[in-house]
Amino acid sequence: MIAAIRLRSAEALTLHLTLTLEGTQHVIALRRSPRAKRMTLRLRNASRDFVLTVPQTVTSAMARDFLERQRGWMIERLRRLPARVMLTPDAIIPLRGVAHRVVHRPEGLRDVTIEAARHGEGPTMNLCVSGPLAQVPRALLAYFKREAQRDLAAAVRFHAGKIGKTVKRVTIRDTTSRWGSCSSTGNLNFSWRLVLAPAYVLDYLAAHEVAHLLHMDHSPRFWKLANQLSGDVARAEAWLKAQGARLHQIG
Numbered sequence: 001m002i003a004a005i006r007l008r009s010a011e012a013l014t015l016h017l018t019l020t021l022e023g024t025q026h027v028i029a030l031r032r033s034p035r036a037k038r039m040t041l042r043l044r045n046a047s048r049d050f051v052l053t054v055p056q057t058v059t060s061a062m063a064r065d066f067l068e069r070q071r072g073w074m075i076e077r078l079r080r081l082p083a084r085v086m087l088t089p090d091a092i093i094p095l096r097g098v099a100h101r102v103v104h105r106p107e108g109l110r111d112v113t114i115e116a117a118r119h120g121e122g123p124t125m126n127l128c129v130s131g132p133l134a135q136v137p138r139a140l141l142a143y144f145k146r147e148a149q150r151d152l153a154a155a156v157r158f159h160a161g162k163i164g165k166t167v168k169r170v171t172i173r174d175t176t177s178r179w180g181s182c183s184s185t186g187n188l189n190f191s192w193r194l195v196l197a198p199a200y201v202l203d204y205l206a207a208h209e210v211a212h213l214l215h216m217d218h219s220p221r222f223w224k225l226a227n228q229l230s231g232d233v234a235r236a237e238a239w240l241k242a243q244g245a246r247l248h249q250i251g
């Protein structure tokens with residue numbers, strides 16, 4: 001049942017409802033929208049939470065009532081989310097779209113190395129992590145961020161060069177809502193998780209943000225340039241739509 005309702009701040013039109021689903025409490029962000037014609041509920045895959053958008057006239061009691069009726073649907077959606085994958089030994093993690101098994105090598109000299117797996121079923125590649133066991137997740141995360149920085153900086157340089165631009169800074173973040181962004185000052189930001197995706201996806205995102213250096217919108221002119229820079233626009237967009245949520249469940 002719905003336990004509590006509270007206002008986030010005095011003037012904010014955002015309410016937070018909590019709903020207990022199968023013993024776990026979930027916070028549901030309630031957004032009032034002047035454009036909303038009816039109540040719509042969606043699950044944000046990356047943060048594993050729900051957003052309920054309601055028309056201005058809907059009361060919180062009506063919103064609570066609506067949520068109660070959606071309970072079954074919400075439980076089903078949560079069940080269908082891909083399982084979380086921890087950065088711990090034996091986890092199977094994609095790197096540049098290729099499955100790798102995490103192997104702990106306490107005696108290793110370099111923090112993370114890649115080697116071919118010897119035999120057996122499963123991934124053909126191993127991600128070997130040295131140092132203490134407790135440090136494996138942190139070492140792997142740092143490694144993925146470094147690799148993402150390197151791949152994205154190179155791809156950005158390549159695409160920016162084609163349109164005669166130079167990019168001052170490429171920053172790697174852990175964003176949940178966007179894979180990349182372009183600031184008005186020409187700095188580009190990306191999610192480190194792109195290094196987990198196939199290389200053509202990362203390359204497309206670099207091309208996409210570089211195209212924003214000339215067109216700060218998603219106009220036909222923007223898409224024309226994006227397609228000139230990347231030959232994989234449709235394929236990469238389709239991959240992100242189908243597989244992107246999975247990347248957010250890693251780490």
Ligand SMILES: [Zn+2]
Pocket residue numbers: 208212217218
């Ligand atoms: Zn864009």
